[in-house]
Amino acid sequence: xxxxxxxxxxxxxxxxxxxxxxxxxxxxxxxxxxxxxxxxxxxxxxxxxxxxxxxxxxxxxxxxxxxxxxxxxxxxxxxxxxxxxxxxxxxxxxxxxxxxxxxxxxxxxxxxxxxxxxxxxxxxxxxxxxxxxxxxxxxxxxxxxx
Numbered sequence: 001x002x003x004x005x006x007x008x009x010x011x012x013x014x015x016x017x018x019x020x021x022x023x024x025x026x027x028x029x030x031x032x033x034x035x036x037x038x039x040x041x042x043x044x045x046x047x048x049x050x051x052x053x054x055x056x057x058x059x060x061x062x063x064x065x066x067x068x069x070x071x072x073x074x075x076x077x078x079x080x081x082x083x084x085x086x087x088x089x090x091x092x093x094x095x096x097x098x099x100x101x102x103x104x105x106x107x108x109x110x111x112x113x114x115x116x117x118x119x120x121x122x123x124x125x126x127x128x129x130x131x132x133x134x135x136x137x138x139x140x141x142x143x144x145x146x
Contacts, residue, residue: 003009
């Protein structure tokens with residue numbers, strides 16, 4: 001029961017709930033924008049509209065000589081519909097952008113440490129040595145005092 005009174009418990013619980021909500025929203029968006037499942041084959045025509053005329057029988061084309069690569073007859077194979085060159089270009093540009101962000105983040109963090117944190121620490125160290133004579137003593141003496 002004492003755990004319910006601690007604010008950290010409620011913060012963690014709220015984060016867990018928030019993560020589940022975000023996951024559900026992301027899943028809904030993914031499902032809504034996911035392309036139709038097809039393996040590159042054309043979909044059969046819809047049977048909702050009746051044919052205008054009876055299909056005529058056409059003679060079957062003469063058997064062609066098999067191509068050296070199965071499934072390729074002067075076009076890209078439909079088995080792998082992703083353009084890998086474009087995917088690699090996109091991935092490379094994403095990595096360059098991530099590197100630029102990381103370099104800027106490191107530069108900003110270093111600048112913050114050098115301009116804000118270090119001067120504050122130095123000021124505090126100067127004030128503590130001026131206030132407490134124990135800090136002017138040797139480290140061994142300071143440890144004995146603690």
